[in-house]
Amino acid sequence: MHVTASLIIDTPLPTLERLADDALLLQWSEDTTNTAPIRALCAALREAALPWLRDLVPAYDSVGVFFDPRQSTASEIGAYLQDTLRRLPAGATERDAARLIEIPVCYGGEHGPDLESAATELGLTAADLARRHADGDYEVALIGFAPGFPYLRGLDPTLALPRLATPRTRVPAGSVAIGGQQTGIYPRASPGGWRLIGSTPLRLFDVERAPPSRLLPGDRVRFVAIDAAGFADRNEHDLS
Incomplete structure (x- = not known):
């Protein structure tokens, strides 16, 4: 009705x-x-x-x-x-009492297939884009789109990027992305049109966990850059 x-x-x-x-x-x-x-x-x-x-x-x-x-x-x-x-x-x-959650991210390469093209579009090097993204102090504004998907406010306005003209039919779980003036993390494999600049080995949503979402509205988030070897090592230890 x-x-x-x-x-x-x-x-x-x-x-x-x-x-x-x-x-x-x-x-x-x-x-x-x-x-x-x-x-x-x-x-x-x-x-x-x-x-x-x-x-x-x-x-x-x-x-x-x-x-x-x-x-x-x-x-x-x-x-x-x-x-x-x-x-x-x-x-x-006040934000003082908010939880601070560190999210390890491997930027670029197979973990961030859009990093190079996004950096070129912004007039930056890939290393500069990754560094400036990781330097941000973010806040989880809301969880939406998919269970556990955090919409993060606090992106440097100069890093804002339009969504892809044609969304991908499958974005890997853990992908760290920029969409407009926001950044976010795909908690599970799904279609999506945000620019993929990196990936985290952390599991953002787990129905066996209480609460199931690793990140909650109001949490502060900082990204910590790791290399491919660090990503593989953390994946092996299943940091859920």
């Missing part, structure tokens, strides 16, 4: 809209650069163990709130969300 989005709450930060019969959308400003309030809200809602809450889907500047309409109404939930936002602690906007 198609539901036209209707505004429930209009506050400077954020607005709240009806997404479906059983879903609301909290929408922050599109130019927001701070995802901490989004993460803090999701954490508070999960901790509250609300009987009506079915799922939360955080993104760069929004949160989808999926609920059981038999347990509560959209208006009641909207009021609850607004009240929860007002009560978030001031520390919710």
Whole structure:
């Protein structure tokens, strides 16, 4: 059933809209650069163990709130969300407590088939592109597209690259890539159109692990360059 989005709450930060019969959308400003309030809200809602809450889907500047309409109404939930936002602690906007995860990456060659062409397009050498990519301080803005796929914000704007005109039908698991103004890591083999500049031997998603995703929204990520021998060695030891 198609539901036209209707505004429930209009506050400077954020607005709240009806997404479906059983879903609301909290929408922050599109130019927001701070995802901490989004993460803090999701954490508070999960901790509250609300009987009506079915799922939360955080993104760069929004949160989808999926609920059981038999347990509560959209208006009641909207009021609850607004009240929860007002009560978030001031520390919710700080990055200091975020986890720092280091991701080993082998750049170029068979591990990053687009590194050379991407560097040429940017007017850089392949070594410069790899170094500048690894020098970045990234934040996991959201997990999406595929289970465990991290969208990382913090890419040097001068390294932004358009997606491939024709996506690959198969991108290997562990591929580290640039797509537009973002960088990310493919957790499993899948189609994809991002530029592949390297690969990590780490397993990003494992259903036997709790939580299954190695990276979570709010985590800080640093890439650590390794050579092909280091990649093979880590693969042999299955660093899952």
